[in-house]
Amino acid sequence: MTDFSKRSKQEASPEVNLKVNLVLSALTIVASFTLAILLYAILGFRENTHWLIYATAGLLIAIGSWHIQTFIRTRQLRRQWQRRAKDQDPEGAASLQDPTTSKLLNTPARDDAIPPAITEETTRHLTETKH
Secondary structure (H helix, E strand, O other), X not given: XXXXXXXXXXXXXXXXXXXXXXXXXXXXXXXXXXHHHHHHHHXXXXXXXXXXXXXXXXXXXXXXXXXXXXXXXXXXXXXXXXXXXXXXXXXXXXXXXXXXXXXXXXXXXXXXXXXXXXXXOOHHHHHHOOX
């Protein structure tokens, strides 16, 4: 029998995903450019500097540049998402957050719940009869 008292794992909303992408892109930009500058400042432009130092610094600059455009596109997507949400339901979002709305809904009766599938618990019986 399915346990309805347990909450299923909920997916993050698109707004949360966009915010997380913005933060991660910003952190990657700062980290990659900082590391590239440190590599050039500490190890670069010396007589015995290995070519991998320059290649690594170049890769870090490329990663930072890539995340700059990702950051810009995510901000544009976030603004577009907010505009669409505002255009579709300008007053509905506020009414859903109204605490009196929850008082209008009945508490679901979980005692009469129908199992999600007819075949639930039947595979156990199949393995028992395999002898």
